[in-house]
Amino acid sequence: MNGEITFTIVKPSSISRNHLGPILTQITENGFKIIAIKMLHLSTYQASAFYSVHKGKFFFDDLIEYMTSGPVVVAMLEKDNAVDDFRKLIGATNPEKADNGTIRKLYGIDMQRNAVHGSDSDENALIECRFFFSDLEIFAD
Numbered sequence: 001m002n003g004e005i006t007f008t009i010v011k012p013s014s015i016s017r018n019h020l021g022p023i024l025t026q027i028t029e030n031g032f033k034i035i036a037i038k039m040l041h042l043s044t045y046q047a048s049a050f051y052s053v054h055k056g057k058f059f060f061d062d063l064i065e066y067m068t069s070g071p072v073v074v075a076m077l078e079k080d081n082a083v084d085d086f087r088k089l090i091g092a093t094n095p096e097k098a099d100n101g102t103i104r105k106l107y108g109i110d111m112q113r114n115a116v117h118g119s120d121s122d123e124n125a126l127i128e129c130r131f132f133f134s135d136l137e138i139f140a141d
């Protein structure tokens, strides 16, 4: 499974602006298979735990407030070279600096409301999938 999975969050502003459908379509049309998916409204506790690596940074409190402001969709995705290919598909963290055609360029608003999250390494992809999904949901075969 190493190298073949990544994890994404479609963020609150993407859900409230009705971009979930186009974003999932772009993801699947680029060769990613959705292995597990669910919609949920994160609690402050859950968002703080998920983003604990950013605790203490100047944007942390705003990030948690935003990520708990409405429902999100979390998903485990499968593809060869999943982490790197997904990061290319979503583009730079700052939508203004993202390449044309990337998900963040198309649907992001600013650094905080940047449409989607994507894992930054194989190790974190598995950690993030296991944060939201049970083994029963992600280890089907």
Ligand code: CMP
Binding pocket: 054, 059, 063, 093, 111, 112, 113, 114, 116, 117, 118
């Ligand atoms: P994400 O991929 O979800 O990982 C951490 C998030 O923190 C990131 O996307 C941005 O939404 C947010 N973030 C990172 N850097 C900044 C910043 N300088 N200002 C505001 N938000 C940021």
